[in-house]
Amino acid sequence: MVVIITTVGFFLRLYRLDTVPFRGDEAFTVQNWMSLPLSQSLTQIAAIEPHPFLTYALFRAWGLLAGTSEFAARLLPALVNVLGIPAVYVLGRKLLGWREGLLAAFFWAVHPYLIWHSQDARNYAIWVSLSTLAVWAGLRALERKRLADYIVYGLAALLTISIFYLDLFTLAAMLVYVVLVYRHKLQKQSYFVFTTALVLLISLVSFLLLQGSLLMTGSYGGTTGGGLDVSRLLTEFVPVLAWGTTLPVELRSISWILLCGILLFGMFIVWQKYRQTAVFLGLLTFLPLLFLSLVSLCLNVFAPRYVLSVTPFLILLLASVVVNVRSYLFRLGIFCLWALVTLFSLYGYFFVDDYAKSKSWPDLSSYLEARASPNDLVIQLSADAAFGYYYRAPADETALPASPSQPPSDIIAALEANTARYHSIWLVGQTFPDWPNAGVVENWATNNLQLVRQTNVSGLAVQQYMPWIISTDEIASRQPLARFQDTIELLDAHVLLPAEPTNQLTVWVYWRPLNLTQAPYKVFVHLQGPFNLTTGNPIWSQDDRYPQNGRVSTTEWTLAAIYRDIYMLPLHNVPPGVYDVRIGLYEPVTGQRLKLTNGDDSYLIQTITLP
Structure with a gap:
């Protein structure tokens, strides 16, 4: 027996x-x-x-x-x-x-x-x-x-x-x-x-x-x-x-x-x-x-x-x-x-x-391998050795805080140095809540950098941050993609594919103001496809907000400066198919849209296929 x-x-x-x-x-x-x-x-x-x-x-x-x-x-x-x-x-x-x-x-x-x-x-x-x-x-x-x-x-x-x-x-x-x-x-x-x-x-x-x-x-x-x-x-x-x-x-x-x-x-x-x-x-x-x-x-x-x-x-x-x-x-x-x-x-x-005794670190590694560049830095917030074991992305990686005893001043100094050195900073995981320095990295990034991507990979939080000042190598187009009347130029736009694991589509756009507006305008990014019976129009998803989520306004932003703007479109109820990603600006009170030079009221950024 x-x-x-x-x-x-x-x-x-x-x-x-x-x-x-x-x-x-x-x-x-x-x-x-x-x-x-x-x-x-x-x-x-x-x-x-x-x-x-x-x-x-x-x-x-x-x-x-x-x-x-x-x-x-x-x-x-x-x-x-x-x-x-x-x-x-x-x-x-x-x-x-x-x-x-x-x-x-x-x-x-x-x-x-x-x-x-x-x-x-x-x-x-x-x-x-x-x-x-x-x-x-x-x-x-x-x-x-x-x-x-x-x-x-x-x-x-x-x-x-x-x-x-x-x-x-x-x-x-x-x-x-x-x-x-x-x-x-x-x-x-x-x-x-x-x-x-x-x-x-x-x-x-x-x-x-x-x-x-x-x-x-x-x-x-x-x-x-x-x-x-x-x-x-x-x-x-x-x-x-x-x-x-x-x-x-x-x-x-x-x-x-x-x-x-x-x-x-x-x-x-x-x-x-x-x-x-x-x-x-x-x-x-x-x-x-x-x-x-x-x-x-x-x-x-x-x-x-x-x-x-x-x-x-x-x-x-x-x-x-x-x-x-x-x-x-x-x-x-x-x-x-x-x-x-x-x-x-x-x-x-x-x-x-x-x-489960462990998070799916291999899934996170695969995600970063497909998206992080050699000029990026991945900061692991939980100082977990399993991340380093599975990590295969081309970007450098480090743990911050490195230990519960690391002083906040040292953490901030490292963040400042890394921000100046790298194109973007990725934060993955979560600091142990009982560490005395928990939240130092996240709070500094929120207060000093622009959040350009946010998702969750198999239960692991992922955020990508970039400096507010735009690097010239971010803009691939030599000429503006579009001009909305004499008010603003759309210099470039990127639809980040594939969609995030949290089933959302991230869109980066780059504005250059030409003139100020009398009233603050909102930006809309629409995902348009076949007629949607639920909405009664071709729109399947959208993200409407003021530029940089209200950080700047079309009534007072700096002319000729370049602004990076981030939009996230949920895809939970969007069936597979071919869709257009369109962008435009409108005045919220009247609903009036700014026109393109060709008379259209929105610009086609990209036609995409969702699996």
């Missing part, structure tokens, strides 16, 4: 393994753990990414062996996490019995949060499997008291903490357990205490050598809040560790009450049968949460993934309820409720785009 359950878990971890693009941390893994020589990653990357030596060595070796594609990079944690299925089985069998162990193995196999991390090119899924094995080896050593078993436990614990430093929470919890349970005969367990202390000492030396500066400065950051927060432990950590992040927030906000009740009930059941086991499960569930809360007062690590090693013990408590409650209907109800929520969470993870 364990083999069958393990096989199910294996295929669930391979299912759609490479469907979603890398998220930022995964791309960082590929670029810096798997692609760089080990000597370089240990000297340069380990100082900013606080992971042990073995993590870098393992991923580097795997990258050389299997490659760095989405499938290859994620296959490593997926394979190792499958080992956790038999590991939690033998752990459960030792602590509670074979039925609880078997059910715990099944819970592990289909666990949404474990599957999420198993399909993530990071070390969390590897760590939790090895941690479970190390705990089992530790219990075995405590029971047998043989030197060989202590050596096996020590090697397993060292292997685990050499993958993820915060396994020290689990090892510390086991030490507390040994001191409490064996306090009257602690001398008999001196080998266990010595072995654990030696493992912790080795990991401490490794940390000080590779990442000691982080501890001194508290500079390890992220985008999650830090500090002790009991309410988050209950309302966020417990539901996430049980069912993952792919549930509606409303469901997670109420499920914690039920989960805490079930887990406490499980603790009560275990206490009645095996008090020593109840103490063990309680300590290894509660203490890592407490230790993380205390550490997060100094380091920004207050997130469920940093206590993923608690998961097997939560699973065992749940299994004890399902197996040992006398009422068959109650057992069935608990199991069915858990199964229903698990299936709901797995469906959200695999099939609901709102829960």
Whole structure:
């Protein structure tokens, strides 16, 4: 049966393994753990990414062996996490019995949060499997008291903490357990205490050598809040560790009450049968949460993934309820409720785009590759490594803000320098809202540049900005395209094709005023085609506004100056076909239009075909 359950878990971890693009941390893994020589990653990357030596060595070796594609990079944690299925089985069998162990193995196999991390090119899924094995080896050593078993436990614990430093929470919890349970005969367990202390000492030396500066400065950051927060432990950590992040927030906000009740009930059941086991499960569930809360007062690590090693013990408590409650209907109800929520969470993870772990960076890269020029600069607002991994456009790219600590003055100075250097500036993505410098780039661009394009590519915001002062190379036509009476010349116009992903047509026009008007005129840009029954005329879409959206007026703009004007025509209800893009000016009160020199009241910019 364990083999069958393990096989199910294996295929669930391979299912759609490479469907979603890398998220930022995964791309960082590929670029810096798997692609760089080990000597370089240990000297340069380990100082900013606080992971042990073995993590870098393992991923580097795997990258050389299997490659760095989405499938290859994620296959490593997926394979190792499958080992956790038999590991939690033998752990459960030792602590509670074979039925609880078997059910715990099944819970592990289909666990949404474990599957999420198993399909993530990071070390969390590897760590939790090895941690479970190390705990089992530790219990075995405590029971047998043989030197060989202590050596096996020590090697397993060292292997685990050499993958993820915060396994020290689990090892510390086991030490507390040994001191409490064996306090009257602690001398008999001196080998266990010595072995654990030696493992912790080795990991401490490794940390000080590779990442000691982080501890001194508290500079390890992220985008999650830090500090002790009991309410988050209950309302966020417990539901996430049980069912993952792919549930509606409303469901997670109420499920914690039920989960805490079930887990406490499980603790009560275990206490009645095996008090020593109840103490063990309680300590290894509660203490890592407490230790993380205390550490997060100094380091920004207050997130469920940093206590993923608690998961097997939560699973065992749940299994004890399902197996040992006398009422068959109650057992069935608990199991069915858990199964229903698990299936709901797995469906959200695999099939609901709102829960996708990453944005579609390849789509954004393709969009920019088709539109950005070598004279442009693409600014990525979210400092996400996945963007750089997939980016293939000819324009230069940079991240701004580069970090949450970058001063606004430095950001503005970089924007001013880049505006003078590049033809246009593209802003993509969104700065993390909890960064102190969030909004600096966007606000500066809005206040100092002209927005010439705005769209959304697979959920990623895209804006293109240009200086208000027109560069002469923007105007391709040597002669004006049209003159509206003796008032204004249309120097050039560009219909940006294909239409934007948000299904709108962007039109750039360039005006040169010849004379001022008595009243302010509006510009209209119409998309005309076959007779439209809805509008009662050939117009299918339009954008009417004052020049530069009211920034300038035909009554007072500077004569002989050149103005760039942007219009956006929605295409949501426009069927495929051939259409004319026409432009003109009119006085809003009277509706009177300015005439062209040939007597027409609008100019045909371009005839286009919409697919």
